[in-house]
Amino acid sequence: MKQSHLLRILLIAVFLSIAPSARPQGCTQCQDNTAATPPKTQAAYRHAIIFMTATASGLFLGTLVLLKRHR
Structure with a gap:
């Protein structure tokens, strides 16, 4: 019983490790809009992205x- 669970976990880990890498969308309009903003606004965007990632991770872990x- 334990061996079958271990085998399933191992197969899933192997499958996930050989999955192709995700390609970014490369939205030029978003890049242009961000590049046209002042440096303070760009820094605010970077901080907001980190904040949203930390919040989502905290909710997930909670x-x-x-x-x-x-359980």
């Missing part, structure tokens, strides 16, 4: 902790 405790 949900995992709650589900793990509930």
Whole structure:
């Protein structure tokens, strides 16, 4: 029983590790709009992206902790 779970986890890990890398969209309009903004605004965008990523990660990890405790 444990070996079958281990084998499944191993196969999933191998599958995910050989998956092709994601290509960025390369939206030139977004790049042009961002490049046309002042440096302070560009820095604010960078901080906002980090803040949104940290918030989403915190919510995800919090949900995992709650589900793990509930189980």
